[in-house]
Amino acid sequence: MEIVFLGTNGWYSTALGDTVSILVKTNDCNIVFDAGNGFNKLNEYADFSRPTYLFISHFHLDHISGLHALLKFNFRKGLSIISKSGGDKFLEKFINSPFTFPLRNLPYKTKLITLPKAIKDIPFKIDFLPLVHSGGTIGFRIEKENKAITYCPDTAFCKNAVKLSKKADILITECAFRSGENREKWFHLNPELAAAIAAKAGAKKLYLTHFDACRYKTFNDRLKAQKAARKIFPKTYASKDGMRVKI
């Protein structure tokens, strides 16, 4: 499998990066976590002769704004969009006039499905748990080809993030805050807290993404976060748009 970071910013896109979207290329399908603006680059990396499963963690705009690009793609083997219970109703409204081209008129097969019901429609092992963030967010863990990948997007440090990350081969977390920063009721991670999740869970590698656009203006700022996290969890890597990771 291969992970491609399509967008690595939180909040809004900048010259450094687009908002968050991550592709996992597998031997028989495309798995995508979130559809921020980076989602518009999906066709550069994904194989559309395979089905695509798009997991939406929550509905803050930096995680769904890329759905505006759906008409650009040709998902020849279909697109399933998976969200939490009730999320299909919201997406039905959002991927529709007057916001964007209506989902039902797209020239390929689409399905809006929700967890936990969707588990039977997904051809690989998937776990999900609620995280701690405004708007209600879920984190995901997939197991495929003998590897486990966990994605914990917008969240504060919480036991569910640790649970989902248990011995994961790759843990991808957000890193909205700078080293040492914390703001009550903002429910995001700083590098140290992200590293603490990875260490507590016994994950093998940690990739930081969803760097807040306002706080992380250069890649060097991200490298400082990587350095701070490595004091707690040495195998930490700061992501950037276009980064590819073999797993």
Ligand SMILES: [Zn+2]
């Ligand atoms: Zn976000």
Ligand SMILES: [Zn+2]
């Ligand atoms: Zn959010």
